[in-house]
Amino acid sequence: MSDIRLEQVTVSVPTHDGDRQILGETSLHLTERRVALVGPNGSGKSTLARLLNGLVPATTGRVVVDGLDVARQGREVRRRVGFVFTDPAAQLVMPTAREDVALSLRRTHRDRAQRLAAADRVLADFGLDGFGDRSVHGLSGGEGQLLALAGVLATEPSVVVADEPTTLLDLANSRRIGDLLLSLPQQVVVVTHDLELAARCDRVLLVRAGRVERDGEPAEVVEHYRAHA
Numbered sequence: 001m002s003d004i005r006l007e008q009v010t011v012s013v014p015t016h017d018g019d020r021q022i023l024g025e026t027s028l029h030l031t032e033r034r035v036a037l038v039g040p041n042g043s044g045k046s047t048l049a050r051l052l053n054g055l056v057p058a059t060t061g062r063v064v065v066d067g068l069d070v071a072r073q074g075r076e077v078r079r080r081v082g083f084v085f086t087d088p089a090a091q092l093v094m095p096t097a098r099e100d101v102a103l104s105l106r107r108t109h110r111d112r113a114q115r116l117a118a119a120d121r122v123l124a125d126f127g128l129d130g131f132g133d134r135s136v137h138g139l140s141g142g143e144g145q146l147l148a149l150a151g152v153l154a155t156e157p158s159v160v161v162a163d164e165p166t167t168l169l170d171l172a173n174s175r176r177i178g179d180l181l182l183s184l185p186q187q188v189v190v191v192t193h194d195l196e197l198a199a200r201c202d203r204v205l206l207v208r209a210g211r212v213e214r215d216g217e218p219a220e221v222v223e224h225y226r227a228h229a
C-alpha cells in the first residue's frame with residue numbers, strides 16, 4: 001500500500017486584495033487503502049486532493065508520496081498518482097476511445113499496433129467493448145467517466161485520486177464507478193458528496209473551511225457530518 005504524508009501543509013492563492021489561505025496547516029499520514037474526503041462545497045477537498053499529485057502546489061510544508069517529494073520529484077509522483085477528474089472532458093484528449101486509452105499505454109507498449117490492441121482489451125475490461133471507434137465527445141456521462149477511469153488505470157498508478165467521480169452519473173453508473181473504485185487493489189483517495197460511498201471506505205476526513213475537522217472511522221465521521229452539515 002502506498003504511503004501519503006502531508007507535513008504542515010498550507011495552500012494560499014493570490015486574490016485581488018492579497019493572498020487568501022484556502023487550506024490551513026494540515027498534517028496527515030494516509031496509509032489506508034480507501035480514503036474519502038467529504039465536506040461542504042468550497043471547503044478545500046479538491047485542493048487537498050490536488051496536492052497529492054502536484055496539481056496544486058503546497059505554499060508551505062511538504063507533500064510526500066511513497067517517499068517522493070511532490071514539489072521536487074513531480075514527474076515520478078505523477079507516474080504513481082493517477083488523477084480522475086469530475087468531468088471526463090477534462091481528461092479525454094484523443095479523438096476516439098481506443099486512442100485515448102492507447103495514449104495511457106504509450107510507456108508500456110511502444111509498438112503502435114500492440115498498443116491499440118491492448119487498448120481494446122482495456123475497453124473490454126471496463127465493459128466498453130465496441131466503443132473503440134466512438135468519439136470521446138459522443139459518450140454519455142457514465143461511459144465517459146468509465147473511459148476516463150480506464151485511461152488512468154491503464155497507466156498502472158499505485159495511488160488513484162478521484163475528485164467527485166460519481167457526481168455526474170445516474171444511480172446505476174454511480175454505483176458501478178463507486179464499486180469499481182472501492183474494489184481496486186491500489187490506494188484510492190476519493191472526494192465525494194456520496195456519503196454511502198464514503199461510509200464504505202476505510203477512513204473518512206471531513207474537510208470544512210479549509211481544515212480537516214474530523215478524521216477517522218467512516219461511520220462516525222459520516223454521522224457527525226450528517227448531524228452538522
Ligand SMILES: Nc1ncnc2c1ncn2[C@@H]1O[C@H](COP(=O)(O)OP(=O)(O)OP(=O)(O)O)[C@@H](O)[C@H]1O
Nearest residue numbers: 013014022039040041042043044045046047048207
Ligand atoms: N486557484 C484558486 N484561486 C482562488 N480561489 C481558489 C482557487 N482554488 C480554489 N479556490 C477556493 O478555495 C476554496 C476551496 O476550493 P476547493 O475546490 O478545494 O473546494 P471543494 O471542497 O472541493 O468544493 P466543491 O465541493 O464545491 O467542489 C473555494 O472557496 C475556492 O473558491
